[in-house]
Amino acid sequence: MSRPIRVLHIIGGGEIGGAEIHILDLAKHFSPQEVDLHLCCLFPAPLVQRARQQGIQATAVPMKSKVDLTTYWGIIQLIRRVNPDIVHTHGVRANLIGRVAAKLAGVSRIVTTVHSVLENDYPDPLSRFINHWSEKMTASLTDRYVVVAEYLKKNLCDIGIPASKITVIHNGVDEEKFSRQSISTTLRAELGIEDNVPLVGMVGRFHPVKGHIYLVAAAKEILKINRDVRYLIVGEGFQRDEVEALVRDEGLDSYFYFTGFREDIANIYGAINILALPSLSEGLSLTLMESMLSGCPAVVSAVGGNPEIVSDGKNGLIVPPMDSLALAAALLRLLEDPCLTRRLGEAAKRTIEERFTAQRMAERTQAVYRHLVT
Template identity: 25%
Template structure:
């Protein structure tokens, strides 16, 4: 029997990186589970480059990154009209949740996903968030850490559904093509490859990896450190890489259309975040079979098992980060064991199908008329 389904409207705040990838996964996987997808997002949120077989309609709404009563009410008015086309609304991020609460209230079932740790907020923001969460039919967090961060905003962790992000391990099934990755990056195929990728912003901590690079390269002079991505800290990171004692061995190739090739070719993947809701980059690295060195912060300890699938280190500590990377690079058998364990963990605990099935089931519970 076909699974129950309906129509879901994904409501997105200004976002790049993890939230955007998450929405792309939903747009690709939910139709197979009976749910059609539409997206309401601010200008600049595009899915044209996502290679989706059936791209969903994207409706533009003027939702910004900060509270703006006039714009928020205008966005809510548009969203309310779009809501007539859907059975369930799904807001991603606290700003999207606030606008969804204005648009839907309790008249239409909608849920909110916390992708990141809730930041400290002033009184007005706390009141807005508390109001929004109180109107949501369900609250989801991508990790226990993200769920706990909502408690000061009036949402007890016991009321939060923890549904981790998922990774499509099938992307890496063909195995690593190291030659292809090294040729594209312009590095020797024999060079130990340290890979990091994500949005180049302060909270991702890529400056910590660049600060750790001299210590890594003194011990392993043939290594190459690749930091892939774009973002507001890109110029600063390029300047730091140019002045580091690295002789051109720190590479910032920008955005990569297929990061899976880089991850599958990496000897170690690094996730040096200062704060992290869960860490999609860590999940993808594990799916690719790469050992992961990550910060012990936010949801990363729920993803990376210290000493088994990689190592966890103190956030913002270049020396500790370098030493953990060198432990992996200096022991090929250890790196292989950790990579295999990480892939098994990604397949069993963070499989994309598990995430999609859990969300589709939650949608059906919120919109029981779709089961008729």
């Protein structure tokens, strides 16, 4: 193909989470001679604005529900206008509308990236059932699945997707975001936290699958031994009020700092001593990889793709999921051993630099596109 491969990515885009950052990083690191990326968001904010600021050709086609037929027509019109070689979908809502609209618009190549296990993203049984069937009904329309972790490939195979249709491309981190020039040292001062105060951080949306309640329970245990530790919680989501109420009920108000969503993520990792990631499920966590690239060691639960990045005792610590006592013990181990914390942080940084960069992720994704169009 003499011109770049034109690809239309379709995603909900109602938040800035791992999948959204994944697309932004792909767009930044794709070769313009290889890929001409366009983006369609099914929510009017915030991703479409963030993408445009980055120079991405982004369009919002708001979708009220999966049966909003006017939105299907809008997506079909957009596809015909962009005339992509490939439609690339992310997330259950985008998978349903994107796959159907692409076929109706005459696009013969469809890629779907799987970022997580569907069942774990929908705690409500009815929502889980509906989304499972909406995914199953259109799965055959996808020509190539990309998964961000090895364990997700196994999950797809278990539900009947042929292994021959699945490519594993690990998430990658944009190293420029974490250069020394990008990091400010004023965050602790902004929050009124002294430089010598141990600070544990948790970054992510407020959703039951992220396990915030286990960090709160661990903090209560740590308080019995070390009253100096503070906790920085970054992110937004529907469960935020519930978690804040839990912190108040446990009498931990003075130990927790809730910042909401922050753009200056490099500053977060520069301010904390340890990242806590007590998730019940993960794909391949960008939060984890970003903290590791910053030299900030993590305590993670043994779920999803976490063990594909973290080797226990070598570049971080791994604990069982839903085990607040084990989480507390691991955090205390690092808090009480600065040499171990520093050694794990240095090893964590090397792990990302050697294996999990955004450039490598983009190059492997380009290879998938080339294979499909040749």
